[in-house]
Amino acid sequence: MVNYRHNNVYLYSIKFSTLMLIQFKFRNFLSYKEEATLLMTSIKSFKELVNTHIINSDKGFDLLKSSAIYGSNGGGKSNFISAMGFMKNLIHTSFADSLKKEEERSFADFYYKLNESTENEPSFFEVSFIKNDVIYRYGFEILEREIISEWLYRKKEVEVLLFERKKSKFKINKSGFPEGNKYNKEVNSNVLFLSHLSQYNSKESKSVFEWFRCLNVVSGLKDESYKNVTMTLLQDVPQFKAWLSIAVKFLEISNIDTSKEKDIITYHNKFDSNNVIVDSVPFQFHEESDGTRKLIYLLGALYDTLMNGKVLFIDELDSKLHPNLTKKLLEFFHLLNKKNAQFIFTAHDAILLDKDLFRRDQIWFVDRNKFGESEFYSMSEFDASVVRNTSDYRKKYLENKFGAAETMDITNQLIELMD
Numbered sequence: 001m002v003n004y005r006h007n008n009v010y011l012y013s014i015k016f017s018t019l020m021l022i023q024f025k026f027r028n029f030l031s032y033k034e035e036a037t038l039l040m041t042s043i044k045s046f047k048e049l050v051n052t053h054i055i056n057s058d059k060g061f062d063l064l065k066s067s068a069i070y071g072s073n074g075g076g077k078s079n080f081i082s083a084m085g086f087m088k089n090l091i092h093t094s095f096a097d098s099l100k101k102e103e104e105r106s107f108a109d110f111y112y113k114l115n116e117s118t119e120n121e122p123s124f125f126e127v128s129f130i131k132n133d134v135i136y137r138y139g140f141e142i143l144e145r146e147i148i149s150e151w152l153y154r155k156k157e158v159e160v161l162l163f164e165r166k167k168s169k170f171k172i173n174k175s176g177f178p179e180g181n182k183y184n185k186e187v188n189s190n191v192l193f194l195s196h197l198s199q200y201n202s203k204e205s206k207s208v209f210e211w212f213r214c215l216n217v218v219s220g221l222k223d224e225s226y227k228n229v230t231m232t233l234l235q236d237v238p239q240f241k242a243w244l245s246i247a248v249k250f251l252e253i254s255n256i257d258t259s260k261e262k263d264i265i266t267y268h269n270k271f272d273s274n275n276v277i278v279d280s281v282p283f284q285f286h287e288e289s290d291g292t293r294k295l296i297y298l299l300g301a302l303y304d305t306l307m308n309g310k311v312l313f314i315d316e317l318d319s320k321l322h323p324n325l326t327k328k329l330l331e332f333f334h335l336l337n338k339k340n341a342q343f344i345f346t347a348h349d350a351i352l353l354d355k356d357l358f359r360r361d362q363i364w365f366v367d368r369n370k371f372g373e374s375e376f377y378s379m380s381e382f383d384a385s386v387v388r389n390t391s392d393y394r395k396k397y398l399e400n401k402f403g404a405a406e407t408m409d410i411t412n413q414l415i416e417l418m419d
Helices: 077-097 178-183 194-198 201-213 226-237 238-247 288-307 324-333 391-398 410-417
Strands: 019-028 037-038 066-071 123-131 134-143 146-156 159-165 169-171 215-219 254-259 264-271 277-285 312-316 342-346 364-367 374-378
Touching: 019 077, 037 077, 037 374, 066 077, 066 134, 066 324, 077 123, 077 194, 077 201, 077 215, 077 312, 077 342, 077 374, 123 201, 134 201, 146 194, 146 201, 146 324, 169 178, 178 194, 194 201, 201 215, 226 238, 226 254, 226 264, 226 288, 238 254, 238 288, 238 410, 264 288, 288 312
Parallel strands: 066 342, 066 364, 215 312, 312 342
Antiparallel strands: 019 037, 019 123, 123 134, 134 146, 146 159, 159 169, 254 264, 264 277, 364 374
């Protein structure tokens, strides 16, 4: 997975807690040929875990605090997370990227490559979210590096078009989006209009841009994708330092601090021959296990997300972590989520597929069909003959009742070729 984190993405100061994701959809990107849609709206007929897993809204729908994405190896889970990372990254960088030399620009061959029909078709991305109690719907189509179309809608009571772009032609809502009138003739064909407007600190586009700044997309396989947030919190936020020290006591870590070189230092108790604590021994962070390092870095990202009501996407959440620990982190996120934060992640560990941990509308699957296309769908799409709110989700998943769980076949031919 590509790491799309930018400097200062985390810890961005916000004044509002209404930064919630409603829907994300895309198509013709990496292994996804057809449109994939993640819905964070809850299904009203589902009555499980309503007191802990639902964000109540006055918009005519309620939202989910989290979503879990499962699938077989190579199915397209990481590509789903990368799609959101790509969208965020392009919004942040398209203006600056247009000023670079050709060889220094970001990659452009992100389309679905296993079908002739998609080779010259644009890739599509759209997100709907709530910011400052207003619903926005923003999206674009891109072919190589050219912006084919782009649009922004705002909904308070009814949805209103703010701007629509078809290559170099713009349709601007003159009264609702005056900033668009002022700058639309300056934007280049390979620059998103939203990215261009952000350079001028324009009011409406700034609000949309801020939502993307509070969206974080990271890889659970690479510590560097989110370790800086933990480092910064340890140095600048005393409350986090105290909180983190309590959270990791089960690892026999008595304290956590940072060195003058801004490296993390962990402290472990030292005992005498009678097992009485006599001292505290500092450990360099590289001396800790991979799992311990990941957990400490991850706790910083979760703390920042919960305290600021942000949206966090993580690929491979459960890598390097014990199943019980991953389960506790998810329970913690649901129970102590006071500012309407949201958490979307991919995982392999089927132990997490538990009716006491997730609702049916929170669980999603990715599977590749016989044409090599990733298909994205929800457990909620299966009727009561397949799954109920009382079902053993884990057992049914491992039995491949939902698909997305196929594995290698040990065939006679495979055995014979080893002879």
